[in-house]
Amino acid sequence: xxxxxxxxxxxxxxxxxxxxxxxxxxxxxxxxxxxxxxxxxxxxxxxxxxxxxxxxxxxxxxxxxxxxxxxxxxxxxxxxxxxxxxxxxxxxxxxxxxxxxxxxxxxxxxxxxxxxxxxxxxxxxxxxxxxxxxxxxxxxxxxxxxxxxxxxxxxxxxxxxxxxxxxxxxxxxxxxxxxxxxxxxxxxxxxxxxxxxxxxxxxxxxxxxxxxxxxxxxxxxxxxxxxxxxxxxxxxxxxxxxxxxxxxxxxxxxxxxxxxxxxxxxxxxxxxxxxxxxxxxxxxxxxxxxxxxxxxxxxxxxxxxxxxxxxxxxxxxxxxxxxxxxxxxxxxxxxxxxxxxxxxxxxxxxxxxxxxxxxxxxxxxxxxxxxxxxxxxxxxxxxxxxxxxxxxxxxxxxxxxxxxxxxxxxxxxxxxxxxxxxxxxxxxxxxxxxxxxxxxxxxxxxxxxxxxxxxxxxxxxxxxxxxxxxxxxxxxxxxxxxxxxxxxxxxxxxxxxxxxxxxxxxxxxxxxxxxxxxxxxxxxxxxxxxxxxxxxxxxx
Amino acid sequence: xxxxxxxxxxxxxxxxxxxxxxxxxxxxxxxxxxxxxxxxxxxxxxxxxxxxxxxxxxxxxxxxxxxxxxxxxxxxxxxxxxxxxxxxxxxxxxxxxxxxxxxxxxxxxxxxxxxxxxxxxxxxxxxxxxxxxxxxxxxxxxxxxxxxxxxxxxxxxxxxxxxxxxxxxxxxxxxxxxxxxxxxxxxxxxxxxxxxxxxxxxxxxxxxxxx
Numbered sequence: 001x002x003x004x005x006x007x008x009x010x011x012x013x014x015x016x017x018x019x020x021x022x023x024x025x026x027x028x029x030x031x032x033x034x035x036x037x038x039x040x041x042x043x044x045x046x047x048x049x050x051x052x053x054x055x056x057x058x059x060x061x062x063x064x065x066x067x068x069x070x071x072x073x074x075x076x077x078x079x080x081x082x083x084x085x086x087x088x089x090x091x092x093x094x095x096x097x098x099x100x101x102x103x104x105x106x107x108x109x110x111x112x113x114x115x116x117x118x119x120x121x122x123x124x125x126x127x128x129x130x131x132x133x134x135x136x137x138x139x140x141x142x143x144x145x146x147x148x149x150x151x152x153x154x155x156x157x158x159x160x161x162x163x164x165x166x167x168x169x170x171x172x173x174x175x176x177x178x179x180x181x182x183x184x185x186x187x188x189x190x191x192x193x194x195x196x197x198x199x200x201x202x203x204x205x206x207x208x209x210x211x212x213x214x215x216x217x218x219x220x221x222x223x224x225x226x227x228x229x230x231x232x233x234x235x236x237x238x239x240x241x242x243x244x245x246x247x248x249x250x251x252x253x254x255x256x257x258x259x260x261x262x263x264x265x266x267x268x269x270x271x272x273x274x275x276x277x278x279x280x281x282x283x284x285x286x287x288x289x290x291x292x293x294x295x296x297x298x299x300x301x302x303x304x305x306x307x308x309x310x311x312x313x314x315x316x317x318x319x320x321x322x323x324x325x326x327x328x329x330x331x332x333x334x335x336x337x338x339x340x341x342x343x344x345x346x347x348x349x350x351x352x353x354x355x356x357x358x359x360x361x362x363x364x365x366x367x368x369x370x371x372x373x374x375x376x377x378x379x380x381x382x383x384x385x386x387x388x389x390x391x392x393x394x395x396x397x398x399x400x401x402x403x404x405x406x407x408x409x410x411x412x413x414x415x416x417x418x419x420x421x422x423x424x425x426x427x428x429x430x431x432x433x434x435x436x437x438x439x440x441x442x443x444x445x446x447x448x449x450x451x452x453x454x455x456x457x458x459x460x461x462x463x464x465x466x467x468x469x470x471x472x473x474x475x476x477x478x479x480x481x482x483x484x485x486x487x488x489x490x491x492x493x494x495x496x497x498x499x500x501x502x503x504x505x506x507x508x509x510x511x512x513x514x515x516x517x518x519x520x521x522x523x524x525x526x527x528x529x530x531x532x533x534x535x536x537x538x539x540x
Numbered sequence: 541x542x543x544x545x546x547x548x549x550x551x552x553x554x555x556x557x558x559x560x561x562x563x564x565x566x567x568x569x570x571x572x573x574x575x576x577x578x579x580x581x582x583x584x585x586x587x588x589x590x591x592x593x594x595x596x597x598x599x600x601x602x603x604x605x606x607x608x609x610x611x612x613x614x615x616x617x618x619x620x621x622x623x624x625x626x627x628x629x630x631x632x633x634x635x636x637x638x639x640x641x642x643x644x645x646x647x648x649x650x651x652x653x654x655x656x657x658x659x660x661x662x663x664x665x666x667x668x669x670x671x672x673x674x675x676x677x678x679x680x681x682x683x684x685x686x687x688x689x690x691x692x693x694x695x696x697x698x699x700x701x702x703x704x705x706x707x708x709x710x711x712x713x714x715x716x717x718x719x720x721x722x723x724x725x726x727x728x729x730x731x732x733x734x735x736x737x738x739x740x741x742x743x744x745x746x747x748x749x750x751x
Contacts, residue, residue: 142545150545173610176617189612190598191551 005081013076020048020071028084029538031093031122033159033207035072037539038264038375039168043073045159047122049092050074053081068092090126097127103138105154113209115222118540119157140185146174146194148214148268149203153185156210162186162202169265169375171366172196186210197378198365200271201264204254207540215272216252225251228486229532231473233329233384233425233466234270237377238475240532241266243467243486250274250467250487258532260479267378276425277465277487282448285492287460299494303502306444306459310345313417313442322349323406323415326392328356328383329423330496331471332480332526333515335389337500339396342419344505350399352406353389354421355428357382379476383424384466388474395523410436422447423463423496429453446496462493469495471512472529479530482512554599564592565607578608582618586625595626631666631673633714636690640679647700648687652676654701655689658708672708692716 002015006023013022021037023030033045049068056063062081068089071082083089100119108114140153163175163186174194178187188194194202203213225244232239232253239262242254253274255266276282285296288305297305314320324342326335342349363378393400401409409415410433418440422428429451437443437456445457454460468489472482489495501510520526560568567588571581585604589596596604596619598612605612619625637643637652655674659667666673682688685697692714696707707713 143548144545145548147549174613176613178616178620180621180623187613187616188548189601189616190548192612193549 002076002078002080004076004079007083007085015076017076018072019050019074019076019080019082022076023071023084024536024539027537029125030071030084031118031126032072033118033157034161036161036164036205036264039161039164039205041073042160042164043070045157046070046096047093047126048072050082050084050089051086093122093126094128097123098132100157101127101131102133103140103154105137105139107155110218111152111155111209112212112217112222113155113206117209118207119155119209138182143187145188146199148199148272149194150212150214150217151186152210152212155208156186157208158184158186159207160186161205161207162211165198165202165205166194166196169201169365170196170198171369175202197267197269197363198265198376200268201255201266204264213252220246220251226486227254228467228484229256230467230483230486231384231475231481232266232270233473234267234273234382235379236381236383236386236476237261237379238384238473238479238481239266239270240481241270245467245487248487250277256532257535258530260530261475261481261532262376265376267376269378273425274465274467276448277467279449281450282490283450283454283460283462283493284490286462289458289460299499302461302499306503307341307345309442309459310342310417314346317416317441320346320416321414322346322417322419323352323401323410324349324418325352325354325403325406325420326389327354327421327423328386328389329354329425329466330385330389330421331466331469331483331512332385332388332392332474333471333512333519334469334496334500335385335392335421336519336523337497337504337506337515338419338421339392341500341504343396343398346417348398350401350406350415351393351396352401352403353386353393355403355430356386357424357426357428381476384473384475387476387478388472388480391474391478391523391525407431407433407436410439413439415440417442419444420446420453420457421463422449422451422453423465424448425465427451461496461499462489464489464493464495468493469497471497472516472526478525480526480528481530482516552598554597558603559593559597559600560589560603560607564588565603568604568607579610579614582608582610582615586615586619586622590625595629597627629666629670632671633692634673634675634690636675636677636680638678638680638682638686638688639676640683642683643680643687646686648689650701651687651689651699651704654704655708658704 001012004011004013004022006026006028011022011026013025020030020032020035031047033047034042035048048071050071051064052069052074053062054065055061101123104119108120114120143151143153145151160177163177166172166175174188174192174196176187178185200213203211224246226246227242227244230241230243232241240256240258242256243250244252244254253271255262255264257264286302288295288297322342324338326338339351358380359382360380362380364374365376432452434452434456437453443457444459444461445453446461446463447454448463448465466483467486470483470485472480474480495510497510516526568581568585571584572578575581585608586596589600589604593600601615601619602612605615635655637655638648656662659672659674661667661674663674663676680688680690680695682695682697687699688695688697689699694714694716
């Protein structure tokens, strides 16, 4: 631990960090654009400049240096004394911000970034209220630089975070800084657009409204969005994310800092892969079939119906064999409730791991990096909770089966009753399973979209997308990461956790945390969840 | 899209055939032993290409990137930093008129206007016959002889508007007495080994002497 003095206050900080990081951690609001803890240091924005005590070259007497020093580039060392609260520092910030705004179009009313823009925030906190600019502004073009991003050159502050990201994290180098001095612009080589699997991050990194996400462009003002902490279900990595919604509609996903999983980044597949949540074709209401009759039961009757049907089935069929397919898209809590329900009624019920979607190979960034040089990984296993379901199957014991073996046995008519959970964002029943599905005397299909199981099922239950549920996923490394409910399920549907909670014999409102406490009694791993650490208030 | 955005998705249309001949590529590669990384040979490469082809087109940038094993955006980044690299064809002779203080006071502006009038072109333009291109520069370091201008590498001193017609008519207006610099020719084998063996200080001295 090093002790430094900031504005006459002693601050204890970790060795090896910069003064900017130490000050931010201790609660100082130091403006900065170019500094980002995940990237190399550019020290080009000149907003974090501070005064530093230095020995006089002749007298060796300690005094404030006449020249301001960048806080982002000065490492902390014991006894270092700096100040941000002086007039000189404040004047520098105001002057810098005035320069930043000289050519800025001030088009906040039509800018997507307005409301979370650090030009706005800093100008208000540290800048001048009025512009002294009397000349014509220098107008620079908007650029269509990639399939997912737009670049508004006129709003750029040239922090070069985006350029450094493509150089250091994605390793794809598409972005560059063209020209020089007052003609500096961020650009791509014509015909070589910004198109890599991590490109969405440059939009998050941009402290102003220069780089914008085409899919979010003009969709919603950011102050209308409400963010909920969540975990990405795109692959087995389970990046920490924030779900931004308004009026029960998800508009965008943003990464949250989590050093154990994703640092500051997330991939495009996860970021833009939530459209299925608002698909019209989703199953929204439960259906009970008796012969050709189709009825939609009231939700409060459903736990009773499910319980009675399974109990009657087991009672009436000597040696009934029950199978439950658990999807790797289920939360650990939901899977645990379902296992508990089914094993209560049929202790020998077979538990099946649903199909695990795999696409291509694991992708590491920058390409070709190994060991510590790997900055980000996209896993080939495209589901969030395979590890969690495995943990539960292990804890539950008894007979377990792989999905293919289950289909084989079901086709042979070895199961009389079944409960199949899907909830996959894409069509997941790849091989025809119609024959297998038809063999069940009692089949419950819990899914988001119609497929052969839901077509043959006696009871169809709507499954909810992860943004509508709460619970936890265990990622590939076994970290149990909670996710919170962000939006309501489609009209008519109920959260999976709630009806499974009631079906399993519990009363009241389901909450992931409450169920996790129950689970932890038998599975100690659930005592500990991995939550992303809080980030200092004034960093970005 | 409803508003105007520069299209950076489509490549700049250029010919199919490679612009950099194998000999030219080899010349660029001969600079590799001088530096720790291949990308460090970017500036010599740009000079070589501009000296040979007259300008560095987008296609040439891509080909340079290929030789140096870097992304074309890195080439564009470096090239556009320096104003002396041309990305579009230039005329046979480039007239560079000084626009700095001394020349401005001594009638440089009038000289420039006269050239524009006689050639019928503006700044950064080339005559239809491809003979002359016209640009301005901040200072040509000829303040004691203002107003001055360059035609290719030949400095013309104390130019007056009435001299322009004669100057343009002169076929040899770009001929210089001294030989062209061979700075960007590949070094002889012996020189490379010598540099490698000597220490950093003498390198710097040699470089200064060379200048």
